Amino acid sequence: MARSQGINKELSNVMNEMWKLDVNRMRPGIDYKINLQGKAGFVSEGSNHARDSARAPLFSYVNDDKLKSMDTYAHFIKLLDNYETSTGVAEQVTKEELQENNLFLDAILKTEVMKCAHRYLVSKGRAQSDQAQFKRQLYDMWFKLYHRDRNGGEDSCGFEHVFVGETKYGKEFMGLHNWVQFYLQEKLSHVDYKGYKARDKKDTPDEDDHVLNLQFSWNGLIKPVGSCFIGVSPEFEVALxxxxxxxxxxxxxxxxxxxxxxxxxxxxxxxxxxxxxxxxKMISSNNRDL
Known part of the structure; x- marks a missing residue:
């Protein structure tokens, strides 16, 4: 499964089952509203300058009460301030942070989305049926620290890169593929949304789309193209x-x-x-093209 040219029907079926089970997915136009504005421009490699095609934030509204009250989101948000931003700086994990990691995994493992993913992986011989063993497997995949920068200590993990974001030598911005972190960082004025990235003139996203290709800066560092799910639950992303x-x-x-x-x-x-x-990575948001 190194590379797939056509649609993987088996995986599509499993992921659609998880999609239907994702009761914690936020509803566009009700639980949150986004403002896409203009199409983002080209950014040359190594540049930290981009035309701003979006003067307003991407998120014009999010139901914060709902975000904080749903169990998996609440545990997820507690993890977002547990990391050193820069690679090369060794992470120091406290007992409290270890507990937060475990509580998050416990919360998502209770959801039907993760139960579906677990059943499928067991059927393919890629996970043990025992939930405690599966949790350890998830912990190693997502939270076990490793060296991203060879010059420093254990400075990164999958969760930090994908869901939090990190920088390389303070000059390059990596990761941050999560909408909750994007929204929270945007509220703090750390993220500056620059516009959407469309595949072509016929493929423009709309405010109801749950997958977007975006351009933005984080603490002054440009992400020429960043893609993420919008509105989906943390458990859906982890499962997928x-x-x-x-x-x-x-x-x-x-x-x-x-x-x-x-x-x-x-x-x-x-x-x-x-x-x-x-x-x-969005290919098309136009249902008629599929």
């Missing part, structure tokens, strides 16, 4: 990326799936037995 990671032994996996109306490539990079990065 976990499945793709565990089904493949390749260093880089690209698999094409159709989830709901969205045709996308799920990209997962392996860092030993842990996730290096993972994100969805």
């Amino acid at each position: 990326f976990t499945i793709v990671f565990l089904l493949s032994d390749e260093r880089v996996t690209n698999v094409t799936v159709k989830v709901d109306e969205y045709l996308m490539v799920i990209v997962v990079y392996r860092h030993g037995r842990s996730i290096g990065t993972s994100y969805p």
Whole structure:
């Protein structure tokens, strides 16, 4: 499963089942509202300058009460301030942070989304049926620290890169593929949304889309193209990326799936037995093209 040119129907079926089970997904136009504004421009490699095609934030409204009251989101948000931003700076994990990691995994493992993912992985021989063993497997994939920068200590993990974001030498911005972190950082004025990235003139996203390709800066560092799910629950993202990671032994996996109306490539990079990065890459948001 190193690379998939056509739609992977089996994985699409599993992910659509998880999509239907994702009762914690936020509803566009009700639980949150986004303001797409203009189409983002080209950014040359190594540049930290981009035309701003969006004067207003991406998120014009999010139901904060709902965000903080749902169990998996509440535990997820507690993890977002547990990391050193820069690679090369060794992470110091406290007992409290270890407990927060475990409580988050406990919370998502109770959801039907993760139960579905677990059943599927057991059926493929990629996970043990015992939930405690599966939790340890998830912990190693997402939270076990490793060296991203060879010059420093254990400075990174899959969760930090994918869901929190990090910088390289203070000059390059990596990761941050999560909408909750994007929204919270935008509220703090750390994220500056620059506009959406469309595949072509016929493929413009709309405010109801749950997958977007975006351009933005984080603490002054540009992300020329960043892609993420919008509104989906933390458990859905963890489940989806976990499945793709565990089904493949390749260093880089690209698999094409159709989830709901969205045709996308799920990209997962392996860092030993842990996730290096993972994100969805939108191919088309126009249902008529699928």
